[in-house]
Amino acid sequence: MQRVTVLGATGSIGVQTLDVLDRHPDQYQVFALAAFTRWQSLAELCLRHRPRYAVMREAAAAANLRSHLHAAGCDTEVLEGDRALEEIAESADTDVVVAAIVGAAGVRPTLAAVRAGKRVLLANKEALVVTGQLFMDAVRQHGAELIPLDSEHNAIFQCLPEAGRSLRGVRRLLLTASGGPFRNHSEEQLATVTVAEALNHPNWDMGPKISVDSATLMNKGLELIEASWLFAMDESLIDVVVHPQSVVHSMVEYDDGSVLAQMGTPDMRTPIACGLAWPQRVASGAPRLDFLSLSQLTFAAPDLQRFPCLRLAREALRAGGAASAVLNAANEVAVQAFIDQQLPFMAIPVCVEDALQHLSAVSCSGLEEIFAVDQRSRDHARAWIRQHGGVNH
Ligand code: NAD
Numbered sequence: 001m002q003r004v005t006v007l008g009a010t011g012s013i014g015v016q017t018l019d020v021l022d023r024h025p026d027q028y029q030v031f032a033l034a035a036f037t038r039w040q041s042l043a044e045l046c047l048r049h050r051p052r053y054a055v056m057r058e059a060a061a062a063a064n065l066r067s068h069l070h071a072a073g074c075d076t077e078v079l080e081g082d083r084a085l086e087e088i089a090e091s092a093d094t095d096v097v098v099a100a101i102v103g104a105a106g107v108r109p110t111l112a113a114v115r116a117g118k119r120v121l122l123a124n125k126e127a128l129v130v131t132g133q134l135f136m137d138a139v140r141q142h143g144a145e146l147i148p149l150d151s152e153h154n155a156i157f158q159c160l161p162e163a164g165r166s167l168r169g170v171r172r173l174l175l176t177a178s179g180g181p182f183r184n185h186s187e188e189q190l191a192t193v194t195v196a197e198a199l200n201h202p203n204w205d206m207g208p209k210i211s212v213d214s215a216t217l218m219n220k221g222l223e224l225i226e227a228s229w230l231f232a233m234d235e236s237l238i239d240v241v242v243h244p245q246s247v248v249h250s251m252v253e254y255d256d257g258s259v260l261a262q263m264g265t266p267d268m269r270t271p272i273a274c275g276l277a278w279p280q281r282v283a284s285g286a287p288r289l290d291f292l293s294l295s296q297l298t299f300a301a302p303d304l305q306r307f308p309c310l311r312l313a314r315e316a317l318r319a320g321g322a323a324s325a326v327l328n329a330a331n332e333v334a335v336q337a338f339i340d341q342q343l344p345f346m347a348i349p350v351c352v353e354d355a356l357q358h359l360s361a362v363s364c365s366g367l368e369e370i371f372a373v374d375q376r377s378r379d380h381a382r383a384w385i386r387q388h389g390g391v392n393h
C-alpha cells in the first residue's frame with residue numbers, strides 16, 4: 001500500500017490525481033491533502049478520501065475547514081501554514097508526494113519531499129525552473145525518485161534508456177507543443193485577445209496560470225528549462241515542435257536515427273498513473289487512443305516572432321545563474337496582471353524581458369539567494385506594470 005500526499009489537491013492536477021487513486025483503493029491510500037485557500041473544495045475531497053491530514057496555507061481557511069470537518073464527523077486533522085506543507089511532504093508516513101502547487105510557492109514543500117528521499121511526482125515545473133541545479137543535486141544526494149508528470153517530460157522519461165538514468169545513444173529531445181489557443185493568430189489579433197480566450201485551451205483543461213503560459217508559449221519555455229535539468233541535456237539538443245493535435249507527447253531521437261515517441265489521448269491521468277505505478281502500469285481512466293479516428297498528425301516550427309516567451313526562456317537557460325528564476329518570477333507577476341486585466345497579452349513578454357535585462361546578472365546559488373532574486377524580479381515586474389500596464393481590452 002503506497003501512502004500518497006497531494007500538494008495542490010484542489011487544482012487540476014490534484015483532482016485528476018485523486019481520480020486515479022480512487023480507481024485503485026487496494027494499492028494507494030491518501031495520507032495528506034493540501035491547498036491554498038479554497039477550503040470548501042478541500043472539505044469535499046477530505047470527506048471523500050479521508051486523509052490523515054489536510055493542510056490549508058491560510059489560517060482563516062484552515063479554521064473554516066476544521067469546523068466543517070468536525071461537524072461532519074470526519075477525523076482528518078487540519079494543519080495550517082507553510083511549515084505544515086513541508087511536514088506532510090517529508091513525513092515518515094508518506095511514500096509518494098505529488099507536487100502540484102502552481103508557481104514558485106511550491107519550491108519549499110517540493111524540496112522537503114526531495115530531501116526526505118520520497119518518490120516525487122513533479123507537476124510543479126516552476127519549482128525546478130527556479131532552483132535548477134540545487135533541486136537536481138538534492139535529488140541525487142537524498143536518493144529521491146523524481147518522476148515528471150508534465151506530459152512532455154513524462155513521455156521523454158518513458159522513451160529514454162533506463163527511464164532517464166542513461167543518455168546512451170541519445171542525440172536530441174523533441175518537445176512537442178500544442179501551440180495553444182492563438183497558434184494561428186496574427187500579431188494584430190494577439191494584441192487584443194481576452195483573458196477568457198487565453199484560458200480556453202483547445203486540448204487540455206488546466207489551471208489559469210498554465211493556461212495563459214500555454215497561450216504565450218512560456219509554458220513550452222519553462223518546459224525547455226525543465227527538460228534540460230531533468231535529463232541533463234544541453235539546451236542546444238532540445239528542439240520544440242508544434243504539434244496541434246497533442247497526441248505525440250514528446251520524442252527522443254537516437255544516434256542511429258530511431259525516434260521514440262510516447263503517444264496517447266491528451267489526458268493528464270496517463271502521466272499521473274504512470275508516475276504512481278512506475279515501473280508497473282495501472283489503469284488511469286484516460287480514453288484510449290483510436291488511430292482509426294485520427295485524421296492527421298502535423299508538425300511545424302514554433303514562431304518566435306509572435307511568441308517571444310519561448311525565445312526568452314531559451315536565452316535564460318543559456319545565460320544560467322539567476323536568469324531562469326528572474327524569468328519565472330516576472331512571468332508569474334505578468335500573467336497574474338493579465339488575468340486581472342491590468343496588462344495586455346502581448347505585454348507579458350515585454351515585462352519579462354525587461355526583468356531579465358535588469359536582473360539576470362545577479363549571482364545566486366543557495367536557496368535563500370534564489371528567493372531573494374525571485375522577490376527582486378517580482379518587485380521589478382510590478383513596478384514595470386505600474387508604469388506600462390493599465391491598458392484594458
Ligand atoms: P491549479 O491552479 O488548477 O491548481 C493549483 C493548486 O495549487 C491548487 O490546489 C491551489 O490551492 C494550490 N496553490 C496555489 N498557490 C498556493 C500556495 N501559495 N500555497 C499552497 N498551495 C497553493 O493549477 P494546475 O493546472 O493543477 O497546475 C499545477 C502545477 O502543475 C503547475 O505548476 C502547472 O504548470 C503544472 N502542470 C499542470 C498541468 C495541467 O494539465 N493542469 C499539466 C502539466 C503541468
Ligand code: MG
Pocket residue numbers: 150151152223
Ligand atoms: Mg506540459
